Amino acid sequence: MSEKQTTTSAAFLATLKRDLLIAFKKKNDVVNPFMFFIIVVSLFPIGISPESDRLTEIAAGVIWISVLLASMLSMDNLYRADFEDGSLEQLLLSPHPLFFLVLAKNISHWLVSGLPVVLVSPLLAYMLALPEEAYLTLVLSLLLGTPIMSLVGSIAVALTVGLGSRGLILAVITLPMSVPVLIFGTLAVQSTLNSQSPLGYLSLMLVMLSVSVSLAPLASAAALKISVN
Amino acid sequence: MSSVASNNSLDANSEGIMLSARQLFCERDDRVLFQNLDFDLAEGQVLQVQGSNGSGKTTLLRILCGLNDSYAGSIRWYGQEIEEQAAAFFASLLYIGHRVGVSKVLSPIENLRWSCSLKQAVNEDQIMSALKEVGLRGFEESPCYTLSAGQQQRVSLARLLISPAKLWVLDEPFTTLDTKGVAQLESILQDQAKAGGSVMVTTHHQLTIPQLSLLSLG
Amino acid sequence: MWLWFSKLGSPKWFYELSGKWLPWLIAAMVVFMTVGLVWGLLFLPPDYQQGFTSRILIVHVAVAGTSLAFFPLLLVSGTITLVWRMKLADMVAKNAAILGAWFSFITLATGSLWGSVMWGTWWEWTDSRLVSMLFQLFLLLGVISLRSALEDSETAAKACALLSIVGCINVVIIKYSVEWWNTLHQVSSPVSMDTQSPNGPEFWIATLIMIVAVYLFLSVSLILSTRNEILERERRSQWVQDLVSKS
Numbered sequence: 001m002s003e004k005q006t007t008t009s010a011a012f013l014a015t016l017k018r019d020l021l022i023a024f025k026k027k028n029d030v031v032n033p034f035m036f037f038i039i040v041v042s043l044f045p046i047g048i049s050p051e052s053d054r055l056t057e058i059a060a061g062v063i064w065i066s067v068l069l070a071s072m073l074s075m076d077n078l079y080r081a082d083f084e085d086g087s088l089e090q091l092l093l094s095p096h097p098l099f100f101l102v103l104a105k106n107i108s109h110w111l112v113s114g115l116p117v118v119l120v121s122p123l124l125a126y127m128l129a130l131p132e133e134a135y136l137t138l139v140l141s142l143l144l145g146t147p148i149m150s151l152v153g154s155i156a157v158a159l160t161v162g163l164g165s166r167g168l169i170l171a172v173i174t175l176p177m178s179v180p181v182l183i184f185g186t187l188a189v190q191s192t193l194n195s196q197s198p199l200g201y202l203s204l205m206l207v208m209l210s211v212s213v214s215l216a217p218l219a220s221a222a223a224l225k226i227s228v229n
Numbered sequence: 230m231s232s233v234a235s236n237n238s239l240d241a242n243s244e245g246i247m248l249s250a251r252q253l254f255c256e257r258d259d260r261v262l263f264q265n266l267d268f269d270l271a272e273g274q275v276l277q278v279q280g281s282n283g284s285g286k287t288t289l290l291r292i293l294c295g296l297n298d299s300y301a302g303s304i305r306w307y308g309q310e311i312e313e314q315a316a317a318f319f320a321s322l323l324y325i326g327h328r329v330g331v332s333k334v335l336s337p338i339e340n341l342r343w344s345c346s347l348k349q350a351v352n353e354d355q356i357m358s359a360l361k362e363v364g365l366r367g368f369e370e371s372p373c374y375t376l377s378a379g380q381q382q383r384v385s386l387a388r389l390l391i392s393p394a395k396l397w398v399l400d401e402p403f404t405t406l407d408t409k410g411v412a413q414l415e416s417i418l419q420d421q422a423k424a425g426g427s428v429m430v431t432t433h434h435q436l437t438i439p440q441l442s443l444l445s446l447g
Numbered sequence: 448m449w450l451w452f453s454k455l456g457s458p459k460w461f462y463e464l465s466g467k468w469l470p471w472l473i474a475a476m477v478v479f480m481t482v483g484l485v486w487g488l489l490f491l492p493p494d495y496q497q498g499f500t501s502r503i504l505i506v507h508v509a510v511a512g513t514s515l516a517f518f519p520l521l522l523v524s525g526t527i528t529l530v531w532r533m534k535l536a537d538m539v540a541k542n543a544a545i546l547g548a549w550f551s552f553i554t555l556a557t558g559s560l561w562g563s564v565m566w567g568t569w570w571e572w573t574d575s576r577l578v579s580m581l582f583q584l585f586l587l588l589g590v591i592s593l594r595s596a597l598e599d600s601e602t603a604a605k606a607c608a609l610l611s612i613v614g615c616i617n618v619v620i621i622k623y624s625v626e627w628w629n630t631l632h633q634v635s636s637p638v639s640m641d642t643q644s645p646n647g648p649e650f651w652i653a654t655l656i657m658i659v660a661v662y663l664f665l666s667v668s669l670i671l672s673t674r675n676e677i678l679e680r681e682r683r684s685q686w687v688q689d690l691v692s693k694s
Contacts, residue, residue, distance in 0.1 A: 005320055005348065005349050005350075006346050006347070006348065006349055006350050010346060010350065011346060011347050014342065014343050014346040014347070015343065015347075017343075018332075018335070018339070018342075018343040021335065021339060022332060022334050022335060025334045025335070025372070026334055081332065081333075081334075082332070084328065085328055085329070085330065085331060085332055085333060086326055086327070086328025086329055086330035086331070087330045087331075087332055087344070089296060089324065089326055089328070089330060090324075090330040090344050090347060091347065092296060093294060093295070093296070093319050093322060093324055093347075094319060094347040094348065095315075095316045095317070095319040095320035095348065096316075096347070101347075152613075155609075155610075155613055156610075159593060159606045159609065159610060160593070160596070162597070162602070163596055163597065166596075169589075169592055169593065169596050172585075172588065172589050172592055173589040173592075173593060173610065175585075176582050176585035176586050176589065176617075176621075177586070177613075177614075177617050179582055179621045179624065179625070180617075180620045180621055180624040183624045183625065183627070183628045184624065187628065187631065208620075219609060219612075219613055222529075222609055223606065223609055225298075226602060226605040226606050226609065227602070227606070228296055229296070229297050229298065229299065229601070229602055229605075258599075259683060299601050
């Protein structure tokens, strides 16, 4: 009975591994947002126009907004199962800083729901007739933007995790907060299309990402404590 | 409003007092659950919290664990306020609530790997022998949604066997257990008390443990 | 200082003090409001560029300026709720969110009324102020709907406090990013409010009076609704019972 207390990094890794394992076992939670993203994007040409000129114009915005919606939908299962089965209480009672444990959950969530969307985006960009030179910018902007969405959305999910029927409240809270990410993400792609350098926007998004990595988990942790109370 | 009746005579000095609560007051939805609540939990003591439904047993346990902070009063861990040494307190605390903290998607062994590693380093042998001891041999790898409620409770009880925590806070741990499980849990609690650890437990079950004291609410 | 602070946190103390201030605040509000509205809307000389439309601006600018105060207000009360757990701060925050949503809405309404005359359109995405005000309104509605969704009042208080703090940081980022976004899309539309702002000292004096009037209106409505909230939440306490039996 004299086991050593784990280091914070071990607890961080254990949480990351556990969440990835759960995602791997509950494939629906991973596949559905991904499918949702592809289907929503495919609806736009049907609703707006099949002409490639018009599609080129809206491609970046359509992909970005679909990513926002998909990431918001997938956020729902970030803490809910843990809240219902009591694992969240165990997480809160860990002697390790909650910041890192929440960060581990956010990272795992992004790996299974954000990253696949980013990886498939060039294919959808092709279908929306986005010129090839903008692919790299699109992927980079999504690569920086989707984790920001996960981190910020995590706060709203943590605040609403105790609600029996959440309905659309998560969307009402999170979507307005995604405006800055949407603006810089689409502007980056737009500027590549106008043969300007997107580096300015991308570095701004990098700044936003580092600020959210360092602050958002703190807010999520506080929100979880409030919800579990 | 509340009283502490003990089978054991407690020492009057604070030597060996692990957890002490003074003047606890809690109000929920304009209703006072308890007020002026004082009690001490000594090393080697098992404290059973009694009270009718809705008397605030669960709330009291959650307050003591730091999960609920809507109370007034002071809670000390070896003489110091728990807020001031949260990490040390959490490291020596093991809480099992109504919701036992067992993920239904994962197998017992995967569940234990995670929940134990939040506190202390464990190896596979410890987990396997603990699972065997609580009677889950053969179920180590099956997802928990295939297990019965009692078996899921047993997964959480396996954590007790692995845990070196000095303080166990258990909310209704007997509810879904069969008679054999009840007897086993009682002996586990007794072992914890013998080893100098303490237990706070709510249950409507009649415990037969020599180190038992009672705390009645409302 | 500390004593004063904790005293301020007592709903009873606030109720009594605000009861003494209210008549004066209301009187001042009526005076400023009457002067501002009558002079501004009926007698102010028309602007040489905008004509009589400039008179809408007096109300619009005053309301818009005031609605910028809500997120800082929510930030302060949210911090007090989370750090010192003062119940009064939450009562203020609850009503501030609702009032803030109304103010943002009126800002948008008067803004588009003015726009409909000056720009010939009710809504103009190229005006960054309208757009960021729209998102401020959305964020406030989010706070309001979170509060109505959470049943436990203490959880609701803390959750809304946290969301308000996050929202306040966000509103600043949104404001600047929308402005930036706008300068890049400006080419498509030539309209801008700045170049058409009416000049003349009378206009600014009237606006100033109106701003004071609207701030007074804000304080009066916030105090009134907070007093209401106090009576409702403290209905079981002795002093409220005494108050009710007296009247």
